[in-house]
Amino acid sequence: MNPPKADILEGVRVSMPFIFSVFPFGMVVGTLGVNSGAGLPDVLLQSLLFFAGASQTVMWELYPQGLSLWVIAVAIFAVNFRLVLYSAAIGRRLEPLTKPRMLAALFLLQDISLAVGIQRADSPSGLTWHYYMGLSLMLYVTWIISVVLGAIFGVFISDPQLVGLDMLVPVYFLCLVMGFRAKPNAATIFAVSAGIAAIVFVYIGSPYHIGAGGVAGMLVAAMLATPPANKASNNVV
Amino acid sequence: MLSELFDPLLLQLIIVGALVTLINRLAGHYILARFEPINYRVEAALEAVPVAVMTTLVMPAVVTGGWLERLCLVIAMVLCLRVPFAAAVFGAVGALVIYRNFV
Numbered sequence: 001m002n003p004p005k006a007d008i009l010e011g012v013r014v015s016m017p018f019i020f021s022v023f024p025f026g027m028v029v030g031t032l033g034v035n036s037g038a039g040l041p042d043v044l045l046q047s048l049l050f051f052a053g054a055s056q057t058v059m060w061e062l063y064p065q066g067l068s069l070w071v072i073a074v075a076i077f078a079v080n081f082r083l084v085l086y087s088a089a090i091g092r093r094l095e096p097l098t099k100p101r102m103l104a105a106l107f108l109l110q111d112i113s114l115a116v117g118i119q120r121a122d123s124p125s126g127l128t129w130h131y132y133m134g135l136s137l138m139l140y141v142t143w144i145i146s147v148v149l150g151a152i153f154g155v156f157i158s159d160p161q162l163v164g165l166d167m168l169v170p171v172y173f174l175c176l177v178m179g180f181r182a183k184p185n186a187a188t189i190f191a192v193s194a195g196i197a198a199i200v201f202v203y204i205g206s207p208y209h210i211g212a213g214g215v216a217g218m219l220v221a222a223m224l225a226t227p228p229a230n231k232a233s234n235n236v237v
Numbered sequence: 238m239l240s241e242l243f244d245p246l247l248l249q250l251i252i253v254g255a256l257v258t259l260i261n262r263l264a265g266h267y268i269l270a271r272f273e274p275i276n277y278r279v280e281a282a283l284e285a286v287p288v289a290v291m292t293t294l295v296m297p298a299v300v301t302g303g304w305l306e307r308l309c310l311v312i313a314m315v316l317c318l319r320v321p322f323a324a325a326v327f328g329a330v331g332a333l334v335i336y337r338n339f340v
Contacts, residue, residue, distance in 0.1 A: 017323030041242045042251065049255035059254055069250055076254045082290045083261040089286035091266025106262045111294075115287050164334040167306055170298035171313045171329050173291045178317035178325075180288045184281070189288045197293035198300050210293045217289025218282035225281030 004130040011134025015142075018112050021172050022139060023146045024165070029056050030150025036060040040151050047147040051140055052110060055079040056147075058207075079207045085214055086114040093121040094129060101129050108136035115176040185224045193217030309333040 002010070026047075033043035038060070050056050055076045062072045086109055094105055094117075113136045121127035160166055180186055197213025204212075269275070275283075298306055313329035320328065 017321070020323065021326060038247060039242075039244070042244065042247050045243070045248075046251045046254070049251065050258050052258050055254065055258060059250070063247070063250065069246075069253060072250060073253050073257050077257045077261065080258050080261040083258070084265040085286045085290055087262050087265030088269045089265070089283045091270065092283075095270075102266070103263075106266060107259065109262050111291065115291070118287055162334070162337055164330040164337070167298060167302075167309050167333055168326075168330055170295045170306075170310065172326050173294040174310055174313050175317050175322055175325050177288055177291045177295070178314060179322070183284060183288060185285075186288055189285045190292050193289045193292040194296055194299075197296040201296055201300055206297065209296060210290065213293035213296065214286070214290035217292065218285050221285030221289065222278040222282040225278045227277055 002125070002128070002131075004128075007128045007130035008134035011131040011136075012138050014116055015112075015135045015138035018116075018139065019142045021168065022112075022142050024155075024168065025053055026143050026146025027150030027153075027155045028165070029053055029060070030147035030152075031155045032057060032060045032150075033147075034151045034154065036064045038063070040148070043151040044144070044148055047144050051108065051143055052080055052083070053143070054207075075207075078211070081207075081211050082111075082214060083109060085218070086111075090114055090117050090121075093118065093127050094132060097129055105129060105132055105136070108133070108140055110136075110139070111173070111176065112139055115179060119179055185221060188224065189217045189221050192220045305333065305336065 029047070030043055033046065033056075034040070038046075046056055046059070050059075058075050058079050059072060062075055087106055090109065090113075091102065091106065094102065097105070113132060116135055117127055117132050120131060157163060157165065177190065183189075193213040193216055195213075196216040197209040200212040201209035269283075272279075295310065299310065309329050309332065312332055313325055316325035316328045319325075
């Protein structure tokens with residue numbers, strides 16, 4: 001196993017390509033916060049505590065509408081529900097850990113740390129806490145800086161389509177998904193999740209397509225799973 | 238003073254939102270950790286999380302986008318088979334931007 005320092009640096013190194021794609025998103029969220037009537041301290045505090053771009057966006061969209069606190073809290077919960085699934089998926093791959101280390105890791109959990117972390121856990125090097133924290137802390141610092149810069153300077157984009165901003169997030173997640181194409185039944189899970197998510201998105205709406213498609217894909221994976229082949233022989237021995 | 242720096246109502250909203258988000262992040266692992274050892278079907282479901290969940294984040298663009306946006310996603314998938322992550326993302330989005338601006 002690598003020494004901790006080498007693992008941290010390895011985590012920092014793999015974070016580099018992601019930093020470029022996180023940055024514009026953070027700037028947009030920072031601008032959105034200020035445009036919703038919040039001050040820089042509010043925007044900064046939200047980013048420090050949330051570190052979850054989609055729910056921060058939702059909060060800044062709902063805040064000026066004068067809705068009750070609890071309505072907005074439920075919306076934030078719904079948008080971040082995928083973190084429950086992420087947490088279940090990666091927590092056990094980080095074990096065994098001391099409680100403070102696990103809490104720190106889960107506090108920083110988001111889409112990229114899940115995707116890159118699971119890929120690392122599946123690789124021969126294995127996932128260590130130091131690697132995970134090197135990656136996640138880089139993303140955290142990048143997020144804070146980009147949101148603050150967005151809040152201070154403001155991003156004025158007359159037409160988000162002309163700079164491809166509307167497609168950056170979908171393409172980005174599609175490429176994260178493609179990194180898992182070697183997983184068992186990946187194509188089937190992909191198809192079921194995509195189909196259910198599309199139907200729910202059209203007939204019920206966002207953000208319920210995330211939970212519905214996610215759970216549908218997980219159920220299919222469970223149904224298609226085969227018992228571990230060596231279990232019977234282990235029992236005999 | 239804290240009250241001069243922050244709008245009290247907004248501060249409340251930020252704190253509650255942060256707590257909700259933290260609960261999401263902790264719940265999955267700490268609820269599941271009670272059920273060790275886990276069944277192979279649960280194991281498969283957890284292994285499926287990245288594909289099952291992240292795929293859903295792509296679908297709004299597929300549903301609301303036109304054929305150009307869908308083609309951009311197909312290009313991204315093909316690029317992912319050949320080039321590193323960042324090159325695939327910026328290649329696909331870059332091609333779309335060039336098309337929208339110049340074609």
